[in-house]
Amino acid sequence: MNYLHDVTALARKDLLLELRGRDTLPAMLLFVIAMLVVFRFALPAEASKDATGGLLWVAILFTALLGLTRAFVPEREQRVLDGLVLAPSDRSAIWLGKVAATLAFLVAAEAVALPAYALFFGGLSWATLAAVVLADVGICTVGALLAAMAVAGRARELLLPLLFLPLAIPILVGGVGAGVTDEPGRYLGFLCLYDAVFAILAWASFEYVVTE
Amino acid sequence: MLFTGIALALLWAPEDADQGPSQRIFYLHVPIALTAYAGFAWGAWKALRLLWTGDSRYDLESYTGVHMGTIFGTLTLVTGSIWAKTSWGVWWNWGERQLVLFLVLFLFYGAYFMLRYSLADGPARARISAVYALFGVVLIPISFLAIRLAENFIHPVVFTREGPQMDGSMFFTFCVCLAGMLLLAGALYRNELTGKRLDARLRELREALA
Amino acid sequence: MSSGEKYLAAAYLVFLGALLAYVVIISAKLARIERELGELAELARERHG
Numbered sequence: 001m002n003y004l005h006d007v008t009a010l011a012r013k014d015l016l017l018e019l020r021g022r023d024t025l026p027a028m029l030l031f032v033i034a035m036l037v038v039f040r041f042a043l044p045a046e047a048s049k050d051a052t053g054g055l056l057w058v059a060i061l062f063t064a065l066l067g068l069t070r071a072f073v074p075e076r077e078q079r080v081l082d083g084l085v086l087a088p089s090d091r092s093a094i095w096l097g098k099v100a101a102t103l104a105f106l107v108a109a110e111a112v113a114l115p116a117y118a119l120f121f122g123g124l125s126w127a128t129l130a131a132v133v134l135a136d137v138g139i140c141t142v143g144a145l146l147a148a149m150a151v152a153g154r155a156r157e158l159l160l161p162l163l164f165l166p167l168a169i170p171i172l173v174g175g176v177g178a179g180v181t182d183e184p185g186r187y188l189g190f191l192c193l194y195d196a197v198f199a200i201l202a203w204a205s206f207e208y209v210v211t212e
Numbered sequence: 213m214l215f216t217g218i219a220l221a222l223l224w225a226p227e228d229a230d231q232g233p234s235q236r237i238f239y240l241h242v243p244i245a246l247t248a249y250a251g252f253a254w255g256a257w258k259a260l261r262l263l264w265t266g267d268s269r270y271d272l273e274s275y276t277g278v279h280m281g282t283i284f285g286t287l288t289l290v291t292g293s294i295w296a297k298t299s300w301g302v303w304w305n306w307g308e309r310q311l312v313l314f315l316v317l318f319l320f321y322g323a324y325f326m327l328r329y330s331l332a333d334g335p336a337r338a339r340i341s342a343v344y345a346l347f348g349v350v351l352i353p354i355s356f357l358a359i360r361l362a363e364n365f366i367h368p369v370v371f372t373r374e375g376p377q378m379d380g381s382m383f384f385t386f387c388v389c390l391a392g393m394l395l396l397a398g399a400l401y402r403n404e405l406t407g408k409r410l411d412a413r414l415r416e417l418r419e420a421l422a
Numbered sequence: 423m424s425s426g427e428k429y430l431a432a433a434y435l436v437f438l439g440a441l442l443a444y445v446v447i448i449s450a451k452l453a454r455i456e457r458e459l460g461e462l463a464e465l466a467r468e469r470h471g
Contacts, residue, residue: 197350208263400444421466
């Protein structure tokens with residue numbers, strides 16, 4: 001109970017910070033719309049449904065990356081992380097709180113991006129929607145951990161995409177596959193597996209990443 | 213140990229003289245690939261030990277294991293690419309699962325080195341790289357599964373290339389090659405590890421004297 | 423020499439080349455360590471002498 005309380009408190013702190021500063025979310029929204037417009041011109045006019053579906057995933061991935069790059073910046077700038085690590089709560093609560101906050105940002109960005117995609121390119125299948133939800137969980141669990149790693153280094157903005165993209169390839173496969181094939185069940189199942197495996201791993205290992 | 217590895221490695225040429233030419237790359241390519249996996253697994257095992265015990269000497273061991281894995285992984289990409297050229301006439305083929313997997317792993321472990329170089333020396337770097345190395349071994353099966361699934365929509369024509377049917381003598385040659393390659397990797401690993409430790413010692417000495 | 427054999431030779435040569443490159447790197451490293459050790463020995467001698 002105490003653990004959950006810590007998590008919600010940490011997540012709420014991030015959301016309040018965002019409400020006050022409006023640093024991340026507007027940027028993510030504009031970015032994802034801009035990506036979709038850019039893709040519209042990158043594709044031939046009669047591009048197939050499969051191609052646009054893939055591009056939607058690229059847009060989601062890079063938008064998430066934008067949010068994750070910012071995720072630990074306030075902590076690092078104001079040295080909050082050191083204080084949080086010293087606090088008596090379980091350290092993985094920091095990770096879970098961060099996952100919840102980034103997930104909220106990502107879902108908010110997609111709440112705009114997906115209707116926009118449907119408007120620009122027409123139609124979204126339920127399988128894609130389910131895959132987006134599952135992929136969001138995977139992106140945020142892995143991403144929050146990697147963001148904590150990257151922010152400790154010198155080249156933090158540069159590092160996160162390098163760390164993140166190889167790990168995100170399976171998410172991309174699952175997401176695109178669910179959208180373009182006739183049997184999305186296998187791909188959704190694969191996304192669930194990915195989420196479960198990496199959530200456990202990240203939850204167990206986060207403690208070692210933030211300890212000084 | 214290095215001599216044993218090289219001596220075994222020299223056994224290849226006479227042993228596989230009676231097979232078709234392009235098939236012979238098999239004896240080089242597959243042991244290299246398996247050795248690369250072994251290197252990654254070794255690095256991850258040492259990483260796990262580091263997190264478990266907090267003993268900082270595992271850091272260099274884990275780093276060297278990953279280092280070996282990456283070198284052999286890069287060699288896998290090169291020899292695999294040559295093999296693809298002989299078998300299908302193209303340098304790169306997205307239907308070849310193992311090669312695609314190694315490309316993903318190459319990117320992943322390239323990022324590992326970037327991460328290491330960007331962090332300041334110390335226990336924090338040891339732990340962060342260890343966690344990332346652990347992610348690597350989990351990523352291997354997940355990516356493999358993903359690449360298999362991706363073939364269904366990226367490549368409508370699935371390449372069902374059965375592994376070469378191995379009879380006794382071929383299998384024996386393969387085992388000798390694999391053992392030789394693993395020994396070679398082990399020797400290189402020890403070598404590299406000693407070199408890295410020597411470097412660290414020298415730095416300590418310099419600081420003590422300065 | 424058929425093209426298959428050529429590629430085979432290329433594959434083995436790549437491997438050999440990588441091994442040679444490694445040997446070169448190691449020898450360069452050894453030379454550097456030897457030099458540094460010499461400097462340090464000099465330094466230590468000055469301290470005590």
